[in-house]
Amino acid sequence: MAEADGAAAPVSVAPALELRNISASYGSTAVLRDVSLTVAPGSVTALIGPNGAGKTTSLRVASGLMRPSAGEVFVGGTDVTRASAARRAKGGMCHVPEGRGVYRNLTVRENLLMQSNAAGAKETIETATSVFPRLGERLSQKAGTLSGGEQQMLALSAAYVANPKLVLVDEPSLGLAPIIVDLVFDFLKTLREKDVALLLVDQYALRTLAIADHAYVLRRGEIVYDGPASALLQGNMFEKYIGEGA
Ligand SMILES: Nc1ncnc2c1ncn2[C@@H]1O[C@H](COP(=O)(O)OP(=O)(O)OP(=O)(O)O)[C@@H](O)[C@H]1O
Numbered sequence: 001m002a003e004a005d006g007a008a009a010p011v012s013v014a015p016a017l018e019l020r021n022i023s024a025s026y027g028s029t030a031v032l033r034d035v036s037l038t039v040a041p042g043s044v045t046a047l048i049g050p051n052g053a054g055k056t057t058s059l060r061v062a063s064g065l066m067r068p069s070a071g072e073v074f075v076g077g078t079d080v081t082r083a084s085a086a087r088r089a090k091g092g093m094c095h096v097p098e099g100r101g102v103y104r105n106l107t108v109r110e111n112l113l114m115q116s117n118a119a120g121a122k123e124t125i126e127t128a129t130s131v132f133p134r135l136g137e138r139l140s141q142k143a144g145t146l147s148g149g150e151q152q153m154l155a156l157s158a159a160y161v162a163n164p165k166l167v168l169v170d171e172p173s174l175g176l177a178p179i180i181v182d183l184v185f186d187f188l189k190t191l192r193e194k195d196v197a198l199l200l201v202d203q204y205a206l207r208t209l210a211i212a213d214h215a216y217v218l219r220r221g222e223i224v225y226d227g228p229a230s231a232l233l234q235g236n237m238f239e240k241y242i243g244e245g246a
Contacts, residue, residue, distance in 0.1 A: 014077030016041045016166045016197030017062055017093075022071035024054075024061055031057045032068070033221045039166065039214075042195040044188070046208045046229055048242055049218035055201040056098060058218065059168045062199065063095035064088045075166065092165035098174060100151045104144030108135055108154055111143050115158040128157040131187055149180035156187055166197045173202055185211065205242050209233055217241045 017039040024032040032054045039045045047055050060066040062073060064085035072081045080088055085095075095101075103111050109125065112135075116124035129136035132153040138146060143154055152172055159167050169188070173181040181204070189211055191198050202208045209215055212229035225232065225241045232238055 013041055015039060015074065016043075016076060017199060018074040019058065019062060020072045020074065022058070022061055022068045022073070024057055024066060024068045031221050032061070035071070035218070035221070035223055037199075037216050037223065037226070039197045039199050041165070041197050042192075043213040044192050044198045044200060044211055044229075046205075046212035046215040047199060047201045047218060048205050048208065048215060048232075053218040054221045055218055056170055059095060059097075059170050059199065059201060063093060063168055065095070089162075092163075093168070094159040094162050094164035094166070095168045096155050096159050096170065096172065098170040100148075100155045102143040102146075102151050102154050102158070105142060107140050107142055108146070109139040111154055111158055112161055116161045116163075124161045127161050131160060131190060132157050132183070149176050149183075152176060152180070152184060153187075156184065160187075160191070164196060166199070167191060168199045170201045171203060172200075173204055181207075205238075206233070 015038045019035055019037045022032050022035045023030065035058060037045070037047070047058060049055055057066065061068050064080070064083060072079055074080065075088060075091060075093060103114065106114065112124055112128045113121055125139065134150060135153055135157060138150060143151060146154065156172065172184050176184065185207055188198065188200065192211065200208055200212065209229045209232055215225065215227065215229040215232055216223050217225035232241060
């Protein structure tokens with residue numbers, strides 16, 4: 001026993017997120033088949049795959065926006081399969097959906113304050129503008145009047161001020177100018193440095209893999225690769241799993 005001999009007991013840390021044998025359908029159309037994936041605490045996990053593979057659906061099942069037809073979802077070792085999206089959010093999960101997910105009729109300041117967890121207003125605004133200084137110039141502007149890039153910055157920084165343990169981000173670079181894509185990836189690296197667990201879906205597979213620890217490749221609703229992100233960048237692995245014809 002650890003107490004008796006003075007040795008520290010081995011600490012097993014529960015995954016930040018685990019999808020266990022998930023199947024999901026839209027009506028009679030099966031979209032996910034027996035999908036299992038794990039996101040370790042403080043790590044970046046990439047979920048890559050062609051259009052229609054089921055990446056968005058996987059994130060929706062993880063965050064509770066969609067009920068799976070089979071399988072379980074665990075967050076920090078707790079079974080949340082039957083928990084609402086709101087309860088999962090309270091538990092430290094934040095989902096930044098494709099297409100931003102900002103409150104268009106609220107100002108930038110109001111969007112940020114809606115999401116902030118416990119922190120005061122001043123601290124919340126300071127935190128958000130430290131990661132995306134441009135938002136500091138837009139605080140009183142309605143989110144719906146921002147450019148696409150600014151809306152994405154707002155969506156990501158709103159997730160950040162919520163002080164999450166786990167962030168699910170769906171296609172954050174979609175439709176953005178290359179210079180804004182750079183800012184978005186810099187921000188995602190910041191999350192990693194802050195020890196937040198990240199499950200990332202993005203069209204830029206190479207860039208996504210470059211910041212990821214672990215990767216899954218999804219094809220037609222099934223996981224066909226589960227391994228280190230770096231391994232997909234070696235030899236012909238990228239072509240095999242992600243490139244043309246994958
Ligand atoms: N609301 C819906 N109703 C019916 N079918 C849907 C719905 N949403 C998605 N699908 C279908 O489910 C499959 C998986 O879609 P999903 O959006 O999860 O894939 P994805 O990998 O995220 O693709 P993309 O990169 O195109 O967003 C696709 O065939 C899609 O057409």
